[in-house]
Amino acid sequence: MIAVLASLAIGSLLMLVVGASPGHVWWTMLERTASDPYLLGQVLYKATGLILCGLAVSVALDAGLFNIGAEGQLTAGVLACSSVGAALPSGTPAIVALPICLLAAALAGALVGALIGGLRATRGAHEVITSMMLNAIVAGIALWLGNEVLFQGGTTRGAAIASGAELPELGLAGSSANAALGIALLAVGATWWLRERTTWGRAWRAVGQDPDAARSVGIAVERVQTIVMAGSGALAGLAAANFVLGHKHAFEEGLGRGTGLLGIAAAMLGRTHPIGIAIAALLLGFLSAGGLAVADLVPKELTEMLLGVVVLAVVAAGPWVARRRSLGAA
Amino acid sequence: MSRPWRLAVAIGAAVASGIVLWIWQPALAAGVFSIAFAGQVVRIAVPYTLAALGGSITERAGVVDLALEAKLLFGAFVAAALGHWTGSAYLGVLGGMAAGMLVAALQLFCSLRLGANQVIVGVTLNLLALGGTRFLLQLLYGEGANSPPAPSFEDAVLANPLVWIAVAAAVLVPLAMARTRWGLRLRAAGDRPEALVAVGVSPSWARAAAGLVGGALAGAGGAQLSLAVGGFSADMSSGRGYIAIAMVILSGWRPAWAALACVGVAVAEAINIQLQVTGSGFPRELAPLLPYVLTLIVIVVAGKRRAPPRSLGKI
Numbered sequence: 093m094i095a096v097l098a099s100l101a102i103g104s105l106l107m108l109v110v111g112a113s114p115g116h117v118w119w120t121m122l123e124r125t126a127s128d129p130y131l132l133g134q135v136l137y138k139a140t141g142l143i144l145c146g147l148a149v150s151v152a153l154d155a156g157l158f159n160i161g162a163e164g165q166l167t168a169g170v171l172a173c174s175s176v177g178a179a180l181p182s183g184t185p186a187i188v189a190l191p192i193c194l195l196a197a198a199l200a201g202a203l204v205g206a207l208i209g210g211l212r213a214t215r216g217a218h219e220v221i222t223s224m225m226l227n228a229i230v231a232g233i234a235l236w237l238g239n240e241v242l243f244q245g246g247t248t249r250g251a252a253i254a255s256g257a258e259l260p261e262l263g264l265a266g267s268s269a270n271a272a273l274g275i276a277l278l279a280v281g282a283t284w285w286l287r288e289r290t291t292w293g294r295a296w297r298a299v300g301q302d303p304d305a306a307r308s309v310g311i312a313v314e315r316v317q318t319i320v321m322a323g324s325g326a327l328a329g330l331a332a333a334n335f336v337l338g339h340k341h342a343f344e345e346g347l348g349r350g351t352g353l354l355g356i357a358a359a360m361l362g363r364t365h366p367i368g369i370a371i372a373a374l375l376l377g378f379l380s381a382g383g384l385a386v387a388d389l390v391p392k393e394l395t396e397m398l399l400g401v402v403v404l405a406v407v408a409a410g411p412w413v414a415r416r417r418s419l420g421a422a
Numbered sequence: 423m424s425r426p427w428r429l430a431v432a433i434g435a436a437v438a439s440g441i442v443l444w445i446w447q448p449a450l451a452a453g454v455f456s457i458a459f460a461g462q463v464v465r466i467a468v469p470y471t472l473a474a475l476g477g478s479i480t481e482r483a484g485v486v487d488l489a490l491e492a493k494l495l496f497g498a499f500v501a502a503a504l505g506h507w508t509g510s511a512y513l514g515v516l517g518g519m520a521a522g523m524l525v526a527a528l529q530l531f532c533s534l535r536l537g538a539n540q541v542i543v544g545v546t547l548n549l550l551a552l553g554g555t556r557f558l559l560q561l562l563y564g565e566g567a568n569s570p571p572a573p574s575f576e577d578a579v580l581a582n583p584l585v586w587i588a589v590a591a592a593v594l595v596p597l598a599m600a601r602t603r604w605g606l607r608l609r610a611a612g613d614r615p616e617a618l619v620a621v622g623v624s625p626s627w628a629r630a631a632a633g634l635v636g637g638a639l640a641g642a643g644g645a646q647l648s649l650a651v652g653g654f655s656a657d658m659s660s661g662r663g664y665i666a667i668a669m670v671i672l673s674g675w676r677p678a679w680a681a682l683a684c685v686g687v688a689v690a691e692a693i694n695i696q697l698q699v700t701g702s703g704f705p706r707e708l709a710p711l712l713p714y715v716l717t718l719i720v721i722v723v724a725g726k727r728r729a730p731p732r733s734l735g736k737i
Contacts, residue, residue, distance in 0.1 A: 106557070109561065158541050158542065158545065160545055211721070211722060215721065215722055217721045217722070218668075218671060220488055220541060220544075220545065220664070221664055221667065221668045221671070221717075221721070222718060222721065224661055224664040225661075225664070225665075225668075225714040225715075225717055225718045226718070227661075228660075228661055228711060228714045229711050229714050229715060229718070232707055232708055232710060232711040232714075233707075233708070233711075235707045236705050236707035236708050239705075239707060240705070353549060356545065356546075356549070357549070360542070360546070391557070391560040391561075391566070392566075393553070393556045393557040393559070393560040393561075393566050394557055394560075396552075396553035396556055396557065397550070397553040397554050397556070397557035398553075399549070399553060400546070400549045400550030400551075400552070400553040400554060401550065403546050403549060403550075404532070404543075404546045404547070404550055407532070407538050407539070407542050407543060407546050408532045408536045408538045408543070409536075410538070411536055411537040411538050411539070412536040412537065412538075
């Protein structure tokens, strides 16, 4: 709460700096988004990707790992999903095509995630560093593959996927919102169930809270870390469904870029709770789609900066409040 | 493998790859074994080296320094902005250092005073610097991608003060860390904060004293990024801070070795530029990945050999 208030205050301050009236901007942002089904749809479209990437980051965070590689895992997912989708014969029915494409996206992301987790488990390599390197490497490889084989004559767009693999749009005034939102919400449910209701989820969070204690009660810490990172990568890879299957229906250079990094923000805002993340993703989706809606009043860079401020406020305020409380109780 | 062996293997591999290069790509080899190439390596190495030295200081004092990327980026921005405003590249350098210290101060405040997770604070600051510099570009110059031209050191090597700052830092930081009271206190803050408390020194202040110096060095590294090309462009640090901190860890938190490792990264990057100039068959999309792949391979091969400072990340 403090964090949100602080961010609102800092955001208003920033608006004053660029010479706009804060109250007017906030209100216009809300009003324009709420009254325009297209913008609402765009909020949902952005939120879908953010939910999955936010879950990816938070699942890893629960196990004490900081996965900033969601960006690379998402790109790997986009690449795999669109290549497989385009390779399918055009008459493939949806019941076959969809699962195959989703599986390809999740597997590609999981592979990158497992690599990060495995390096951490076997070589003690810091996951933040390896995931950052892999983000750059995956992006470079995707661009190379695109230029070499995928892009269709002079464009930065690959061949279209089989029509059976397309996810239907939600029909919000031609916006990009699509049925991948359902997949994201399913993922929220599944993650919540795993995390709260299974012994497996217990083990995974125990590793995050205190790896030494977890080891002493017989949890194979390294194995859990690798598996969790693979799962985290799969979630980020699944976000490709939103961009490829639901919207663009093909591989495109830079598709979904930035969603993986913003996913970190969603995970922080949602305090690693699956439902919290869904709400946080909606809020962030609103900020970035709403930021465009008020582009005539404030520059869109302001919302970008605001996102950073929000996350920093959340990150810093949490422990501070906890400390205050424990001091008060003592 | 014992240490002399490892060194021998490394030197052998370097010589062998040089010979292979000569036979396989004579044009590229001619470019690589030249004075101009050496100058290029130095210019590329400066930001990496300064960031890694700054990171070594901060981490040895017990604070996880994943905010190097933010310090480079913000340092680059302020250096260019101040250089543009005053017309002096030297003032730009000072501005870059101040910017690095500012980021460090924010980082230290959040992690030491507020007690936030240091890894998360670092990555968040990097995000904030990315958005913040774009916002400031828009605010000051009405354009979100590039700053107006700033004075530049261009291709100068010996006349570039940042090269000398980097060389001096590479010599002085290890010395100061080993031999001065400041160095002793910062190592104590990282390894045995109890000992500092016992002699009546606050570990937090010792960490702050170290972290601010580290921030200034990383900020100077950022200044090289923008002042070498005479202007700032969004996201111009492009992951260098992460590579620098990887080198700190790989070097076992020993600043002199970290600086040396950074020169290695710079050689890889300069070879990649040569590859693009000579236009070999190597895909141009993959060539820029060389430093990242190299770092990853070194991490995998070297693994974790030396322990980090005992109290790293704890307050």
